[in-house]
Amino acid sequence: MARVYNWQIGREMSYWYPGNRPQRQFAAVFDTNKCIACQTCTLACKTTWTSGKGQEYMLWNNVETKPYGSYPLAWDLNLLKDLNGGKWNGKTYEGQTIFESAAAGERVQSWRPKTEDYSYPNVGEDDCAGAVDYGMSMDLPHMNWFYYLARICNHCTYPACLASCPRGSIYKRQEDGIVLVDQSRCRGYQECVKGCPYKKVYFNPMTGTSEKCIACFPKIEQGIQPQCFVNCIGKIRMAGFINTPDKAQAENPIDYLVHLRKIALPLYPQFGLEPNVYYIPPVHVPPPFLRQMFGPGVDAAIAAYRNSANDPDLAGLLSLFGSSEMLMTKWKRQGETVTGSNDKGQPMVSIPMKEPVFIRPAYDKLYQITRTNCP
Numbered sequence: 144m145a146r147v148y149n150w151q152i153g154r155e156m157s158y159w160y161p162g163n164r165p166q167r168q169f170a171a172v173f174d175t176n177k178c179i180a181c182q183t184c185t186l187a188c189k190t191t192w193t194s195g196k197g198q199e200y201m202l203w204n205n206v207e208t209k210p211y212g213s214y215p216l217a218w219d220l221n222l223l224k225d226l227n228g229g230k231w232n233g234k235t236y237e238g239q240t241i242f243e244s245a246a247a248g249e250r251v252q253s254w255r256p257k258t259e260d261y262s263y264p265n266v267g268e269d270d271c272a273g274a275v276d277y278g279m280s281m282d283l284p285h286m287n288w289f290y291y292l293a294r295i296c297n298h299c300t301y302p303a304c305l306a307s308c309p310r311g312s313i314y315k316r317q318e319d320g321i322v323l324v325d326q327s328r329c330r331g332y333q334e335c336v337k338g339c340p341y342k343k344v345y346f347n348p349m350t351g352t353s354e355k356c357i358a359c360f361p362k363i364e365q366g367i368q369p370q371c372f373v374n375c376i377g378k379i380r381m382a383g384f385i386n387t388p389d390k391a392q393a394e395n396p397i398d399y400l401v402h403l404r405k406i407a408l409p410l411y412p413q414f415g416l417e418p419n420v421y422y423i424p425p426v427h428v429p430p431p432f433l434r435q436m437f438g439p440g441v442d443a444a445i446a447a448y449r450n451s452a453n454d455p456d457l458a459g460l461l462s463l464f465g466s467s468e469m470l471m472t473k474w475k476r477q478g479e480t481v482t483g484s485n486d487k488g489q490p491m492v493s494i495p496m497k498e499p500v501f502i503r504p505a506y507d508k509l510y511q512i513t514r515t516n517c518p
């Protein structure tokens with residue numbers, strides 16, 4: 144095992160291979176407060192990449208309802224139970240990662256889902272965290288909660304899928320950090336299916352190989368965001384690239400949200416993979432639940448997000464989500480206008496932070512009608 148630095152857990156850790164950060168790391172921010180679980184992202188991915196034989200059960204993108212939803216079944220609970228919760232001391236994780244808690248002879252602490260664990264992709268949909276008293280469902284606010292968690296492969300800095308593969312069939316691209324399975328090398332041992340704690344590698348019984356989210360790399364190479372991003376109805380997603388915290392740049396939207404404003408957090412950082420999809424946590428969920436899922440930065444992230452209406456830069460950048468299909472690797476606010484630009488600094492989109500409101504008279508003289516939704 145080599146020693147590598149994982150900034151998300153604030154310390155060095157053991158990993159099967161020596162550290163080898165790519166020139167650029169693909170990353171994304173998802174705003175959980177805006178997801179409506181319409182599953183358009185799921186279908187956009189399904190129809191693009193996994194409509195073939197042997198791929199029927201694969202959801203490279205899935206959306207589950209927390210706290211009870213999970214695909215495959217109990218993907219996170221199983222590992223959390225084994226890691227015994229984990230301990231944080233401030234921003235440093237003092238428990239063991241899945242690489243450090245692996246049994247002798249194993250590269251990663253892991254478990255393999257059974258076939259039936261993939262049977263119910265939307266199990267627990269809209270189930271809330273506890274019982275709602277009789278009649279209280281009509282009365283707001285009631286004291287229970289749920290939220291939607293959209294998930295893709297995290298294109299981790301220290302991928303457990305890659306570490307687990309005995310054939311060396313999984314690789315991380317130097318140019319963008321996207322993690323791929325070399326289909327010509329894979330022999331279907333499924334160690335990656337077992338090793339990925341997020342369960343984002345799937346075995347294809349028709350080809351006998353493992354497959355996973357490819358971050359729509361043919362689109363990324365052309366400066367376009369992936370399918371599940373551009374089709375997102377709730378406009379919850381922004382794709383881009385992330386630097387390490389010491390090299391964070393304010394003009395980079397992902398760096399700004401993750402490193403500078405710290406409102407977007409990794410999913411289960413205690414697993415130790417340095418995952419690169421970052422979540423703005425849901426503001427209505429009890430912080431203890433969120434802390435075990437997104438780490439110790441939850442309270443500050445929620446406070447910053449709640450204050451975003453008084454924070455023009457943050458509000459401006461949040462309004463760029465879903466505003467263009469192009470990758471926006473730079474951003475800038477000038478007055479009431481926010482602009483997203485590409486690597487060369489060419490503007491991709493400019494949007495007003497406030498849109499004008501027009502109130503029409505109830506009676507429309509042109510069409511000689513009265514609109515029924517007017518007072």
Ligand code: SF4
Pocket residue numbers: 177178179180181182183184185206291293374375376377378379
């Ligand atoms: S398309 Fe967007 S809003 Fe709809 S489920 Fe997916 S992430 Fe959520």
Ligand code: SF4
Pocket residue numbers: 295296297298299302303304305322338339340341342343344355416
């Ligand atoms: S989320 Fe899983 S499949 Fe994706 S890179 Fe990380 S370990 Fe590999």
